[in-house]
Amino acid sequence: MMEKQELIPHLFRTEFTKIAAVLCKLFGIEHIEAAEDIASETFLSALETWSYKGVPENPVAWLYAVAKNKAKNQINRNQIFSKKIEPQLKNTIDRINEIDIDLSEKNITDSQLQMLFAICHPSISTEAQIGLSLRILCGFGIEEIANAFLSNKETINKRLYRAKEKLQQEKVQIEFPSAKEIDKRLETVLTTLYLLFNEGYYSESSDAVLREDLCLEAMRLTYLLIENEQTNLPPVNAMLSLMCFHASRFAARKKENGELVLYKDQDEKLWNQDLITKGIFFLNASSQGNTISKYHLEASIAYWHTIKADTKEKWESILQLYNQLLQIEYSPVAALNRTFALSKARDKKEAIKEAEKLQLTNNHYYYTLLGELYKEIDNKKSKLNFEKAYALAKTQTDKQVIKKKIVEL
Amino acid sequence: MKEFLFLYRNDSSKMQQATPEQAAAMLKKWMDWLGSIAAQNKLITNGNRLHDSGKIVKSENVVTNGPYTEIKESIGGYSIIKAASYDEAVEFAKGCPGLLNGGSVEVREIDSM
Numbered sequence: 199m200m201e202k203q204e205l206i207p208h209l210f211r212t213e214f215t216k217i218a219a220v221l222c223k224l225f226g227i228e229h230i231e232a233a234e235d236i237a238s239e240t241f242l243s244a245l246e247t248w249s250y251k252g253v254p255e256n257p258v259a260w261l262y263a264v265a266k267n268k269a270k271n272q273i274n275r276n277q278i279f280s281k282k283i284e285p286q287l288k289n290t291i292d293r294i295n296e297i298d299i300d301l302s303e304k305n306i307t308d309s310q311l312q313m314l315f316a317i318c319h320p321s322i323s324t325e326a327q328i329g330l331s332l333r334i335l336c337g338f339g340i341e342e343i344a345n346a347f348l349s350n351k352e353t354i355n356k357r358l359y360r361a362k363e364k365l366q367q368e369k370v371q372i373e374f375p376s377a378k379e380i381d382k383r384l385e386t387v388l389t390t391l392y393l394l395f396n397e398g399y400y401s402e403s404s405d406a407v408l409r410e411d412l413c414l415e416a417m418r419l420t421y422l423l424i425e426n427e428q429t430n431l432p433p434v435n436a437m438l439s440l441m442c443f444h445a446s447r448f449a450a451r452k453k454e455n456g457e458l459v460l461y462k463d464q465d466e467k468l469w470n471q472d473l474i475t476k477g478i479f480f481l482n483a484s485s486q487g488n489t490i491s492k493y494h495l496e497a498s499i500a501y502w503h504t505i506k507a508d509t510k511e512k513w514e515s516i517l518q519l520y521n522q523l524l525q526i527e528y529s530p531v532a533a534l535n536r537t538f539a540l541s542k543a544r545d546k547k548e549a550i551k552e553a554e555k556l557q558l559t560n561n562h563y564y565y566t567l568l569g570e571l572y573k574e575i576d577n578k579k580s581k582l583n584f585e586k587a588y589a590l591a592k593t594q595t596d597k598q599v600i601k602k603k604i605v606e607l
Numbered sequence: 608m609k610e611f612l613f614l615y616r617n618d619s620s621k622m623q624q625a626t627p628e629q630a631a632a633m634l635k636k637w638m639d640w641l642g643s644i645a646a647q648n649k650l651i652t653n654g655n656r657l658h659d660s661g662k663i664v665k666s667e668n669v670v671t672n673g674p675y676t677e678i679k680e681s682i683g684g685y686s687i688i689k690a691a692s693y694d695e696a697v698e699f700a701k702g703c704p705g706l707l708n709g710g711s712v713e714v715r716e717i718d719s720m
Contacts, residue, residue, distance in 0.1 A: 518635065521642025525653045533646040555647050 209257060210241050214337035217265045219309040220301055222334070223372045224269075227316060227365050232272060234334065240265045266299045310335060311422055311429070312372045318387040321368045326361035327390045328397060333358055336415040345403050346412055374428070384429060388437055388493070391416050395441050402593050404456055410448055417441045424480075435484035436493035442477030443500035446470040458595050466506045474504050495523040499535075513542035530558050534567050546571050562590035566600060573607070581607055608689045610651060610717040611696040615703070616680040617710035619659045636704035644688055644699055654686035680711065687717070 214237045221233035243264050244257070254260040317330045332338040332346070344354045375383040398412025420438045423429040450468035451459050481497050499519045502512050520536035533556055541549030550571045558564035565587035572580035581604060588600045625633065644650045659681065661673030673681075683705070690696040693716065700712040 517642075518638055521638040521645070524642055524645035525650060528645060528648045528650070533648070536642060536646050552643060552646070555643070557647075 209244075209261070211337040213258060213261050214238070214241065215310065215335055216301070216306045217261070218334050218337075219313045220299065220306055221265070221269055223305075223309040223312060224299065227370050227372055230334070230362050230365065236265060236268045236272060239268055243268075262301045266301070269299050307422065307425070308374075309372075311426055312374055314387060314419060314422065315375055315383055316365065316370050316372045318383075318390045319365065319368065319370050320383075320386050321370070322361050322364045324390060324393060326357055326364070327386075328394050329354060329357050330361050331390060331394060331419070332412075332415070335419060338415075342408060345405055346397060346401055346408060348402055377428070380428065381431075384423075384431065384434070387423070388433060391420050392437060392493070394419075395444070399444055402595065406452065406456065413441070413445055413448075417445065432484045432487045432489065433491040433493050435480045436491055436497045439477045439480035439484055440493055440497040440500050442473045442480060443497065443504055446473035446477065446504065456595070458599055460599065461503065469504065477501065477504070490522070490526075492523055492526050495519050495526070499523070508542065510543060513539050517543045530556075530561055531563070534558070534561075534563050538567060538570070541571055546575060550575070560590065562587040562592075562596060562600070565590065566603070569603060577607060608691060609696075610687055610689050610719070611693075612713075612715045612717055613654075613686045613688060613700060613703070614682055614713040614715070615684045615686075615705050615710060616713065617683045617705055617708060619681050619683065633704060633708075636707075640702050640704055641686070643702070649689050649699070651687040651689055654684055656684040657682060683710070 217237040217240060218233050221236055222230050225233055240261055244261060248254070248257075314331070314335060317334060318327050322330075329343055329347075332343050333340070338346075340351050340354050340358075343349075344351045347354065395413050395416035398409045398416065401409045401412065403409055417438065420434060420441065423434045424438060446469050447461075447464065449470065450464040450466070451461075453459060477497070478501065481501055484494055484497065499516055502516050502519075505512060517536065517539040520532055520539055523532050524536060537549050537553045537556065540552055550568070553564075553568055553571055556564060565583045569580045569583035569587060572583060574580075584600055584604045584607070588597060588604070591597045591600055641650060641653050645653075663671045663673055665671075688696065688699060690699065693714070696714050696716075700714050703710075703712045705712065
């Protein structure tokens with residue numbers, strides 16, 4: 199019994215996405231819901247049948263056989279499908295059985311990759327792209343998605359529904375973008391995967407397994423791009439490198455109770471060396487060509503953070519990387535981190551001068567940074583800034599961290 | 608918020624005399640300065656650096672090599688920043704590392720019309 203309970207969720211995630219992608223590719227984006235339903239029903243059948251007959255010897259083959267049958271029945275029943283498929287078939291009823299529902303490894307990978315491009319389409323919002331990716335490409339249940347976004351099932355259902363509607367309206371094709379378009383389309387895909395990873399990494403959800411799963415799924419989808427010759431490009435490698443470096447700190451950055459452990463307090467023995475090595479591998483792979491994307495810079499910054507020792511060299515390198523990153527794209531986080539690196543590479547007084555120019559007065563990290571910088575220089579000012587940060591912080595995790603700083607002062 | 612063009616002028620002969628270490632130290636200063644402006648979300652583009660040599664095209668098919676090598680101040684590059692006023696733009700320009708080598712920054716508001 200135990201074995202089955204563990205087997206089904208695992209199978210569901212991996213096989214649901216495969217079945218959904220292949221069927222959606224076959225039916226077209228306008229029938230994305232039918233593809234999803236067939237994949238879901240396949241697992242309902244599995245749950246029912248396997249509970250009294252036991253798990254079959256080859257569960258995956260069983261699932262594919264059932265999915266194929268359900269798909270054929272659907273085609274048979276539904277006139278809409280025959281409109282799409284009929285032109286290829288002279289005698290629909292007789293030849294239904296000849297329709298090839300190709301669940302080979304190659305077609306699965308191709309379909310998933312094409313679905314990734316279809317879902318990460320510039321016509322739908324990034325938020326919807328992430329939601330749809332989680333549902334269709336990662337096989338997450340609606341409840342899991344709601345949990346990850348700290349939202350409810352209703353909101354998520356609405357969001358996904360609207361996103362699917364939009365894809366249908368835009369008549370988005372499930373296909374690999376042309377060589378001419380690929381760089382631009384890839385940019386959207388990378389943004390979504392990046393946010394998907396961050397959603398997991400910085401999620402406030404109390405479910406630690408779920409948080410890690412989001413990150414691992416983002417990495418799996420990025421790896422899908424690397425395995426394909428046309429999308430195995432420097433920015434993709436840089437992104438995966440960045441993800442590996444971040445993921446290497448999973449075990450070290452949160453306590454069992456979910457409390458955040460700051461970088462400087464982390465036990466580096468808990469850092470996953472295997473992932474660090476992989477990160478370095480993909481960082482090297484990303485250095486081909488002569489364009490530097492923001493992912494290259496962020497991966498290089500993350501690389502320096504895998505070296506725990508505080509040296510001037512380390513922080514000077516990080517400072518220069520942030521200088522470059524900010525010139526490509528401004529973000530408040532990068533501006534604050536640059537200023538922190540400045541305090542480590544040079545000195546606190548110079549950093550205070552720079553920090554006060556930022557004027558990010560509605561950002562609690564801004565006041566946390568000022569609090570840190572004033573520490574030992576002017577403890578009164580330090581406390582004042584931490585208190586401002588505390589008042590602005592929205593989450594319990596952030597408030598806990600800041601409170602600790604005030605107490606330690 | 609207005610946009611301003613920064614035109615960097617310098618004595619290019621001086622730059623050519625710099626040792627690799629001096630050039631690297633100078634580059635770092637430029638990166639710190641541009642990074643600081645960018646951290647304030649005031650950088651539109653870091654622009655480009657320009658080669659020393661060039662061509663001048665005049666009417667009646669007159670094309671000459673750029674006069675840059677003979678003059679003390681040739682245009683070495685440009686950036687575009689945003690600032691609320693000339694005063695703010697000038698404050699940014701005062702930190703430009705090019706000034707340390709006797710160069711100058713010409714600050715010009717971009718006419719958006």
